[in-house]
Amino acid sequence: xxxxxxxxxxxxxxxxxxxxxxxxxxxxxxxxxxxxxxxxxxxxxxxxxxxxxxxxxxxxxxxxxxxxxxxxxxxxxxxxxxxxxxxxxxxxxxxxxxxxxxxxxxxxxxxxxxxxxxxxxxxxxxxxxxxxxxxxxxxxxxxxxxxxxxxxxxxxxxxxxxxxxxxxxxxxxxxxxxxxxxxxxxxxxxxxxxxxxxxxxxxxxxxxxx
Amino acid sequence: xxxxxxxxxxxxxxxxxxxxxxxxxxxxxxxxxxxxxxxxxxxxxxxxxxxxxxxxxxxxxxxxxxxxxxxxxxxxxxxxxxxxxxxxxxxxxxxxxxxxxxxxxxxxxxxxxxxxxxxxxxxxxxxxxxxxxxxxxxxxxxxxxxxxxxxxxxxxxxxxxxxxxxxxxxxxxxxxxxxxxxxxxxxxxxxxxxxxxxxxxxxxxxxxxx
DNA sequence: TAGATTGTTAATCGATTAACAATC
DNA sequence: TAGATTGTTAATCGATTAACAATC
Numbered sequence: 001x002x003x004x005x006x007x008x009x010x011x012x013x014x015x016x017x018x019x020x021x022x023x024x025x026x027x028x029x030x031x032x033x034x035x036x037x038x039x040x041x042x043x044x045x046x047x048x049x050x051x052x053x054x055x056x057x058x059x060x061x062x063x064x065x066x067x068x069x070x071x072x073x074x075x076x077x078x079x080x081x082x083x084x085x086x087x088x089x090x091x092x093x094x095x096x097x098x099x100x101x102x103x104x105x106x107x108x109x110x111x112x113x114x115x116x117x118x119x120x121x122x123x124x125x126x127x128x129x130x131x132x133x134x135x136x137x138x139x140x141x142x143x144x145x146x147x148x149x150x151x152x153x154x155x156x157x158x159x160x161x162x163x164x165x166x167x168x169x170x171x172x173x174x175x176x177x178x179x180x181x182x183x184x185x186x187x188x189x190x191x192x193x194x195x196x197x198x199x200x201x202x203x204x205x206x207x208x209x210x
Numbered sequence: 211x212x213x214x215x216x217x218x219x220x221x222x223x224x225x226x227x228x229x230x231x232x233x234x235x236x237x238x239x240x241x242x243x244x245x246x247x248x249x250x251x252x253x254x255x256x257x258x259x260x261x262x263x264x265x266x267x268x269x270x271x272x273x274x275x276x277x278x279x280x281x282x283x284x285x286x287x288x289x290x291x292x293x294x295x296x297x298x299x300x301x302x303x304x305x306x307x308x309x310x311x312x313x314x315x316x317x318x319x320x321x322x323x324x325x326x327x328x329x330x331x332x333x334x335x336x337x338x339x340x341x342x343x344x345x346x347x348x349x350x351x352x353x354x355x356x357x358x359x360x361x362x363x364x365x366x367x368x369x370x371x372x373x374x375x376x377x378x379x380x381x382x383x384x385x386x387x388x389x390x391x392x393x394x395x396x397x398x399x400x401x402x403x404x405x406x407x408x409x410x411x412x413x414x415x416x417x418x419x420x
Numbered sequence: 421t422a423g424a425t426t427g428t429t430a431a432t433c434g435a436t437t438a439a440c441a442a443t444c
Numbered sequence: 445t446a447g448a449t450t451g452t453t454a455a456t457c458g459a460t461t462a463a464c465a466a467t468c
Contacts, residue, residue: 007435010408015409019388033449042390045449046437053451061450062444079412086408097307098404103388107405148411172411178229178313180252191323192407194308195317197400198296199225200218201358201382202289204398219461243425255425256461263427271426272468 010051014074016041017048021071033064083108085146087170089161090153091124091131094176094194098150099126112144113137134161143170148172155179173188220261224284226251227258230280243274293318295356297380299371300343300363301326301334304386304404308360309336322354323347344371351378358382365389 020040024032034048050134052058052070055077059065062171075081086109088099098104099114115134124131132140141149149165151158151173158177165173172188183189229251234242243259262268264282265287269275285291294317298309308314309324324336325344334341344352351359359375361368361383368387374381382398385391393399 005434009435011410011413012406014413015403015406016388019403019405020390023313023389035449038389039316044437045441048448049449050436051449057451059450060444061442064418077413077416078409079416080409084408084412091311093307093310097303100303102303103405104408107409108406109408147415148408154462171415174407174411178226179233179293180230180250190407190411192404193225193229194311194402195229195313195319197384197402198224198294198314198319199288199290200221200315201384201398201400202294203221203224203287205357205381206289207286215458219459254461256463259425259427260460269426270468271466272424274425283441328426 006054010054011078013041013043013047013051014078017051018071018074018078018080021067021074025067025071028069032067032070034059036064080108080132084138084148085110085112085144086114086148086150087113087137087141087144087146087165088150088152089109089115089134089137089165090151091118091121092152095152096126098152098176099129109148112146113140116141136165137161137164138168141165141170146170148174150174150176151181152176156166216264220264221288223251223253223257223261228281228284228288228290229255231277231284235277235281239277241274242277242280244269246274267342290318294324294358295320295322295354296358296360297323297325297347297351297354297356297375298360298362299325299344299375300361301328301331302320302362302364305362306336308362309339319358321360322356323350325350344374347371347374348378351375351380356380358384360384360386361391362386363364 012030017037020037037048038045045088058070058073088095091114093097096119099111104111111129114120114129114131115137116131117134121131122133147170149170151161153161155177158175159181162173162181162183164185166187170187173190175185175191178193178195181189227247230247244255247258248255268280268283296314298305298321301309301324303360309321314321321339324339324341325347326332327344331341332343357380359380361371363371365387368385368389369391372383372391372393376393376397380397383393385399386400388403388405391399
């Protein structure tokens with residue numbers, strides 16, 4: 001594999017392709033072309049082929065791609081061939097939602113610990129995971145070999161939690177608090193802001209309402 | 211205002227700037243430079259100025275931007291100067307989370323109706339909104355002047371719901387189901403896939419684990 | 421005036437698209 | 445072989461960055 005820089009957009013599309021392939025595979029379809037995938041997910045066939053070309057040759061000219069093979073390859077590329085241990089900090093509305101969200105588990109993201117400081121929440125058991133006080137984070141996270149931390153606390157405490165997660169040795173942080181976090185460069189950080197998506201919608205609506 | 215095509219990335223950053231300005235304004239700061247904003251949100255000063263330049267001249271050379279003014283202008287650009295009526299379909303884990311998520315209300319997105327077909331859920335009242343059967347969607351949505359529909363049903367029924375929303379006259383759809391929806395071009399569609407974000411993380415982790 | 425910072429243009433960088441030779 | 449579809453290169457398009465004149 002060459003060390004070309006891969007566009008992040010490519011990775012996001014691979015994630016979408018893989019979900020589409022799950023669907024196609026379930027239908028018992030054996031072979032699929034870049035054109036079919038493109039149509040299924042709403043991009044161009046050239047885009048599909050280009051995205052895949054960053055990682056190797058997965059198809060057969062004149063034929064297409066074997067669905068199962070391609071799917072397995074994409075999952076491997078995305079790092080989804082085995083499970084990831086995820087720690088969730090902050091059991092507010094969003095945290096509660098994520099803690100029970102099936103979509104994560106399906107893709108191999110297993111929530112192995114949940115932390116919150118609200119005495120009302122400590123001790124609650126969600127899907128077999130007991131909610132623990134944040135003080136125990138730095139002890140439990142390494143114990144459970146947790147690689148990913150998800151932050152769903154209020155913005156005001158997000159940085160403190162990020163620091164604790166970093167100290168506990170997580171490799172990546174998914175931050176849902178709408179605030180800019182500082183983490184060392186070796187820790188992968190991704191911010192998810194649910195409002196941003198609504199705001200792109202309303203911007204686009206702007207002209208059309210008046 | 212010129213009819214230049216605005217990059218979507220610009221809109222997403224404007225959304226981030228606006229949230230940062232809320233914070234700055236709360237601190238009582240009157241004036242801010244593009245450099246300060248850039249540092250606060252993690253982009254380049256040139257980027258900030260370029261993004262704003264698409265929409266007009268909001269600053270004073272040699273001085274910077276008036277925080278309140280700029281904030282108001284950005285909110286207006288994003289279409290957030292007044293409230294939006296949002297309808298939520300599907301009260302699963304994610305739907306429940308979104309229905310109580312404060313982040314939306316803070317930005318002017320008011321959930322005015324919630325629909326689900328589970329008899330156990332119909333009748334529940336969340337923040338003053340009664341959960342109604344999906345059959346009533348096409349009646350209630352126009353009544354409440356709902357412009358935006360949020361879909362949090364399983365992938366298998368997402369298209370059916372999208373069709374209902376379109377028929378009911380919503381102008382935009384925020385789709386959380388990991389499936390490609392078909393809607394007429396005049397309806398704005400945005401897809402949010404929570405797993406994609408985790409998968410970008412694990413891809414980036416790929417090389418670092420081995 | 422001197423210093424600071426904007427708004428904007430030009431240069432660079434990166435991603436997407438189109439086209440086609442390779443090959444099943 | 446003829447038709448289909450990949451993998452890849454080159455051309456296009458778009459977004460970011462750098463630089464600087466305008467101006468407070």
